[in-house]
Amino acid sequence: xxxxxxxxxxxxxxxxxxxxxxxxxxxxxNDLHLTLKHVHWNVVGPNFIGVHEMIDPQVEAVRNFAxxxxxxxxxxxxxxxxxxxxxVEHRSWDEYSIGRDTAQAHLGALDLVYVGxxxxxxxxxxxxxxxxxxxxxxxxAQTSELEQFHWFVRAxxxxxxxxxxxxxxTTEKQAASKAKAKTSAKKK
Numbered sequence: 001x002x003x004x005x006x007x008x009x010x011x012x013x014x015x016x017x018x019x020x021x022x023x024x025x026x027x028x029x030n031d032l033h034l035t036l037k038h039v040h041w042n043v044v045g046p047n048f049i050g051v052h053e054m055i056d057p058q059v060e061a062v063r064n065f066a067x068x069x070x071x072x073x074x075x076x077x078x079x080x081x082x083x084x085x086x087x088v089e090h091r092s093w094d095e096y097s098i099g100r101d102t103a104q105a106h107l108g109a110l111d112l113v114y115v116g117x118x119x120x121x122x123x124x125x126x127x128x129x130x131x132x133x134x135x136x137x138x139x140x141a142q143t144s145e146l147e148q149f150h151w152f153v154r155a156x157x158x159x160x161x162x163x164x165x166x167x168x169x170t171t172e173k174q175a176a177s178k179a180k181a182k183t184s185a186k187k188k
Contacts, residue, residue, distance in 0.1 A: 019078035047103035108179025
């Protein structure tokens with residue numbers, strides 16, 4: 001949805017393409033920061049405090065990504081939509097599926113969450129890069145931080161040979177289960 005103007009030097013069609021890509025990222029960022037906060041509240045077990053404290057800066061950064069995406073949409077003449085109902089209606093992913101569980105379980109599930117968000121960000125970078133280097137730069141910077149957060153998560157799931165406990169998992173529940181199983185196997 002546009003307000004009837006766009007930034008100088010861009011056509012209305014190109015602006016609409018960028019606004020749509022940003023709106024998709026806005027939905028993803030709002031969902032991600034709420035998911036991260038859910039993990040923060042529901043993580044338990046021996047690694048609780050480390051994961052609990054690692055997640056909060058990620059929540060704040062992703063909230064800021066949402067704000068930046070929304071403000072860029074408005075700058076381009078679009079109308080950013082941040083309501084929960086529209087997010088649920090327009091998202092292409094399922095609700096986060098892990099409740100109260102161990103740090104390893106949540107980290108296993110977050111591995112897949114981050115994969116999805118980063119892959120979609122890279123697609124958005126390709127889309128907007130063809131028409132708007134300003135938005136491309138914004139998304140590149142955000143994706144760089146997301147990749148670092150993903151590395152933080154994966155560092156908990158990786159063994160010394162570089163193998164991920166979540167390897168081969170295709171759902172959050174599978175990834176959570178595999179991550180927990182690897183941790184349990186190490187304790188025996």
